[in-house]
Each structure stands twice: as structure tokens, then as C-alpha cells.
Amino acid sequence: MGIVNVTPDSFSDGGKFFSADAALQHALKLVEDGADILDIGGESTRPGSEAVPLQQEIDRISPVIEAIRAEIDVPISIDTMKAEVMRAAVNAGAGLINDVNALRSENALQTAAELDVPVCLMHMQGTPQTMQSEPHYDDVVTEVEHFLLERVAECEKAGIKAEKIMLDPGFGFGKRARHNLRLMKHLSRLTALPYPVLVGVSRKSIIGDMLKVSVDERLAGSLSLASIAVWQGAKLIRTHDVKETAQAVKLSHHVKQVADFD
Numbered sequence: 001m002g003i004v005n006v007t008p009d010s011f012s013d014g015g016k017f018f019s020a021d022a023a024l025q026h027a028l029k030l031v032e033d034g035a036d037i038l039d040i041g042g043e044s045t046r047p048g049s050e051a052v053p054l055q056q057e058i059d060r061i062s063p064v065i066e067a068i069r070a071e072i073d074v075p076i077s078i079d080t081m082k083a084e085v086m087r088a089a090v091n092a093g094a095g096l097i098n099d100v101n102a103l104r105s106e107n108a109l110q111t112a113a114e115l116d117v118p119v120c121l122m123h124m125q126g127t128p129q130t131m132q133s134e135p136h137y138d139d140v141v142t143e144v145e146h147f148l149l150e151r152v153a154e155c156e157k158a159g160i161k162a163e164k165i166m167l168d169p170g171f172g173f174g175k176r177a178r179h180n181l182r183l184m185k186h187l188s189r190l191t192a193l194p195y196p197v198l199v200g201v202s203r204k205s206i207i208g209d210m211l212k213v214s215v216d217e218r219l220a221g222s223l224s225l226a227s228i229a230v231w232q233g234a235k236l237i238r239t240h241d242v243k244e245t246a247q248a249v250k251l252s253h254h255v256k257q258v259a260d261f262d
Contacts, residue, residue, distance in 0.1 A: 002030030041079035125174025191233030
């Protein structure tokens, strides 16, 4: 999953692809590099980020989705918490809702059910504005698992079919470095569930915390974590660096699938 941030303030590439034309060119390059799906976001969810007004978010993402859809036939995901943005994005051509708030915002669950597209439910403790202030867990793996299964149950109750649900443990969302490391170490607990798991660790603070490197020096760490995630059963990797990540994922698959006997 290639990331297209149509925002001026995302933690890694804020402002680089803010215009519709720049976002389109970036999206086309990501597909050329091997992206199977594009994730379009019009509101930054980095720690401490401010909420974007509804119409502004729609105005950011709709022309980008329409432009991509007109140029290339690739699945498009909308990264949003807002029901109205979900509807506008799907009307523009998106086919997946990727919600860091797991469809808990007002009307989000009902809207997703009505739109009848696949959804990705992410775990987040707190909000983007507060999530990194004092995150606490007694058992982060168990708590994330329970939260996601509760949201799955709510989705199914609302009419979203199980085969249209994906899960995301939410690396970096309301979690300290030790929480992220523990989640990655035990990711197989989540991939053992009957729902595909998406992992997004590209350029995140866990890499900076462990390796003491800036955002623009986190490629090696991103690839390492992506490979560990794939080895444990993750089905989709969300990344800024598609070409390199696609190669790492491909090698991980080759090692995992090679026969033990000639």
C-alpha cells in the first residue's frame, strides 16, 4: 500500500504532494514502483496534529482520487475518520476505507456499512492530539486484540461482512517504543485471527527511538520491520518507500515459502 498524503503537515512528507497534480504524479510513480493499492489521506494523524475541517478534507482528497481513477486502474483506499469524507471518497472512486479510529466517529460505522466497501480497523489509544501524552497498557498485545475483535463484532452487527474487514494494530498510535516492539514481536497473535492484517511502520518514531536516526534516515529500519511483519503473516504493508519495500516483501515471501526438501 503506497502512501499519498495530500496534507501540508504529515510527519514524513507533509507538503510534498499537497497539490492535486503533485499527488497524481506521486501516485503514478508509486504504482510504477510496485504499489498494489494507494492510500489517500487529507488529514494528518501524526502525534499532536490538528483536526482538519470537513469540507477542506473533502476538497483535498476528491480531486486526487478522481484524477488517479481517470489515469490508472488501481485500488484506492481513503484514510479518514469522517463519515462524510468516506462517502465523498467512495463516490470519487475509492474502494476501501482505512480508519485509524476503527469506525467509532459519528455515523462512520453506518456509513461504511451503507457504502459496502472493505474496511480496515485500526487500534489507537486516545486521539492524534493526545495519543502520545501518557499511553499505558497492562498487556498491549491482549488489549489491542480485544479492542479489534470488539470493533469487528460491531461492524458485523452493523452489516459489514467478515470477509470485508481488515485489522491494523496501530503501530505508533498511542504506544511507546516498548509497546510497538512487543506488538511486533507477537504480531502472529493478530495474524492468526481470521482477518487480514495491515501493518504501517514506515519511517515511524519506533525506528528513530531504536536507531537514533532522523525521519529521512529510516528506510533500513522500515524495511526490517516490514520483513518481520510479513514473516509473521501480515498481508498488507503500508509504506512511503514502495520500490524498496516491495523487494523486501518479495524476498521474505520467497524464504517463507521455499520447500524444506528438494
